[in-house]
Amino acid sequence: MLSDKVTTLSWIYQLYRLGQTIDLRDKPQQAQHAVLRHIVEGFGADCGSLALVDEDGQHLNIVAGIGVPDHVIGSKIEPGGGILGWVVKEGQALLLNGDVSSDPRFKLSEPRNESVRPRSAMCWPLTIESRVIGALSINRHDDDEPYADADLESGAVVVSLVSVVIENTRLHIDQQQRIAMLSKMNDEIRRANKRLEDAQNQLLQSEKMATIGQLAAGVAHEINNPVGYINSNLGSLQKYIKDMFTMLDAYEQAEPLLTASPETMRNIRVLKDKLDIGYLKEDVVALMSESQEGIARVKKIVQDLKDFSHVDEAEWQWTDIRKGLDSTLNIVWNEIKYKAEVVKEYGDLPEVECLPSQLNQVFMNLLVNAAHAIEDKGIIFIRSGHENDRVWIEIADSGKGIPPENLNRIFDPFFTTKPVGKGTGLGLSLSYSIIQKHHGRINVSSEVGVGTIFRVYLPVKQPEKKAGQ
Ligand SMILES: Nc1ncnc2c1ncn2[C@@H]1O[C@H](COP(=O)(O)OP(=O)(O)OP(=O)(O)O)[C@@H](O)[C@H]1O
Ligand SMILES: [Mg+2]
Numbered sequence: 001m002l003s004d005k006v007t008t009l010s011w012i013y014q015l016y017r018l019g020q021t022i023d024l025r026d027k028p029q030q031a032q033h034a035v036l037r038h039i040v041e042g043f044g045a046d047c048g049s050l051a052l053v054d055e056d057g058q059h060l061n062i063v064a065g066i067g068v069p070d071h072v073i074g075s076k077i078e079p080g081g082g083i084l085g086w087v088v089k090e091g092q093a094l095l096l097n098g099d100v101s102s103d104p105r106f107k108l109s110e111p112r113n114e115s116v117r118p119r120s121a122m123c124w125p126l127t128i129e130s131r132v133i134g135a136l137s138i139n140r141h142d143d144d145e146p147y148a149d150a151d152l153e154s155g156a157v158v159v160s161l162v163s164v165v166i167e168n169t170r171l172h173i174d175q176q177q178r179i180a181m182l183s184k185m186n187d188e189i190r191r192a193n194k195r196l197e198d199a200q201n202q203l204l205q206s207e208k209m210a211t212i213g214q215l216a217a218g219v220a221h222e223i224n225n226p227v228g229y230i231n232s233n234l235g236s237l238q239k240y241i242k243d244m245f246t247m248l249d250a251y252e253q254a255e256p257l258l259t260a261s262p263e264t265m266r267n268i269r270v271l272k273d274k275l276d277i278g279y280l281k282e283d284v285v286a287l288m289s290e291s292q293e294g295i296a297r298v299k300k301i302v303q304d305l306k307d308f309s310h311v312d313e314a315e316w317q318w319t320d321i322r323k324g325l326d327s328t329l330n331i332v333w334n335e336i337k338y339k340a341e342v343v344k345e346y347g348d349l350p351e352v353e354c355l356p357s358q359l360n361q362v363f364m365n366l367l368v369n370a371a372h373a374i375e376d377k378g379i380i381f382i383r384s385g386h387e388n389d390r391v392w393i394e395i396a397d398s399g400k401g402i403p404p405e406n407l408n409r410i411f412d413p414f415f416t417t418k419p420v421g422k423g424t425g426l427g428l429s430l431s432y433s434i435i436q437k438h439h440g441r442i443n444v445s446s447e448v449g450v451g452t453i454f455r456v457y458l459p460v461k462q463p464e465k466k467a468g469q
Contacts, residue, residue, distance in 0.1 A: 015035065016165070018031065031169050035064075036064045036066055039136065039162065040067075043138050043147075045140055046067050046139060046140055048066050048136065049136070049137050050064040050135075050166075051136075052166065058079065060076065060079070060084055060134065061074070062075050084135040084137055087123045087125050090125075091127065091132050093159075095148070096123070097120050119146060120140045120144075120146035123138075124152075124159040127163055198433075202413075202430055216331075217305065227299055231292075234288070304328075315355075316355060318353055319354055321359065321384065321458075324360045325382055325393065329342065329367060335367075335371050336370075336380065339371045340377070340379055341379050342382065345381060345382070345383040346383070347384050349386050350386060354438055361434060363393070363395070366431065366454050366456075370395055370396075370452070370454075372399075372423075373399025374397060374398065378399060381396040390458060391458055391460060396451060397451050401451060411442075412425075415428075415429075438462070439458075439462060439463060440458040442456050
């Protein structure tokens with residue numbers, strides 16, 4: 001006879017609690033083992049096994065075992081194979097007394113060791129809504145009383161509770177997996193969205209910069225012609241004026257010969273005084289040299305615009321970065337000149353393989369940011385140096401600094417602390433991606449009220465496959 005234990009309310013309650021108290025998400029095997037142990041003990045059995053149907057419904061996995069060899073736990077059973085397989089396939093409970101090794105129903109391949117041969121066994125299918133999810137068997141192989149049909153029947157009721165506990169475990173795991181999968185998908189969608197957004201922002205900024213570049217190139221082209229002929233005309237004019245002054249000097253020397261015509265002489269003197277010829281002669285020279293200086297400056301601006309836009313140089317090329325820094329500084333000089341003294345501390349630099357127009361965009365943004373950070377009057381250092389196979393360029397300002405909580409946001413697209421219309425918040429994000437394209441790095445260190453240092457590191461030579469892209 002079956003012990004009364006399994007029919008007591010407290011035993012059934014304990015079984016129910018086992019499925020609840022053990023953390024099913026992290027320790028499903030432990031929960032299954034505890035349930036099996038409870039059953040084995042409750043039924044006064046010596047050993048037992050719990051097998052569950054695979055997700056694909058093809059195999060039975062032994063997920064827990066008590067009093068069975070270690071290798072059995074975790075092993076698979078072919079459909080219909082063994083006692084457990086038969087029970088799952090037929091969906092019927094089995095009571096077995098005596099030697100079953102030659103029972104043709106179970107296709108037991110290995111002859112059983114005499115010492116572990118069961119004398120009395122019960123095996124129940126585990127079902128949920130008429131679906132078989134596994135099987136549970138318990139065995140006695142000592143000299144105890146063999147199980148009877150009544151035990152099998154009362155056991156079936158208990159085992160239905162086990163089915164619920166086990167299915168609950170499975171649902172929990174399933175749910176956890178789904179949640180993990182959904183959150184992974186969610187993360188991926190978020191990352192993809194972020195990448196898309198970044199790409200769009202960069203495109204936007206690149207287009208903005210390309211437009212500025214084209215505009216600069218257009219202006220440079222338009223100004224180039226008139227500047228060319230003004231420059232050459234000024235050269236001719238200077239020569240003509242010199243000639244005319246030589247002529248005038250000659251006439252002046254001839255003035256004393258005009259004594260025969262005192263009136264002409266007086267008229268000449270009056271005119272000379274009136275026109276202030278002495279001053280005119282001096283001033284013409286000064287005006288000429290000022291004009292020439294002016295036109296030289298215009299020529300330089302045109303050259304800077306050309307250098308900045310690099311319209312026809314979209315290729316990777318070997319360049320002296322300091323030239324790019326200088327021409328960019330000239331372009332943004334108007335933004336800086338009233339705000340800051342600029343101190344250049346250029347170290348020795350080798351030529352660097354780069355996209356010069358894009359690097360100029362980086363320098364332009366760093367310089368303008370530095371000027372904007374200076375509220376009243378300050379100083380901007382432009383430094384450069386060279387170490388091993390990389391160069392560095394530093395823009396340091398004595399501006400208001402960046403609060404620590406903003407430091408990891410400044411490279412985000414659209415992050416700006418500037419008023420509407422003054423900043424789009426794209427400068428640093430674009431600079432970052434340009435530097436990345438160059439396989440470089442940008443570091444920032446800042447102290448509120450003291451200033452900010454941006455340092456850009458660039459490899460002298462690009463890795464093979466990137467060069468020439
Ligand atoms: N040198 C600096 N000193 C202090 N704050 C700075 C400095 N450089 C950048 N920042 C901060 O980082 C923010 C982002 O800079 P970023 O260049 O990306 O955009 P922006 O200058 O605001 O706008 P724009 O798109 O016109 O460049 C700035 O708004 C500013 O708050
Ligand atoms: Mg900026």
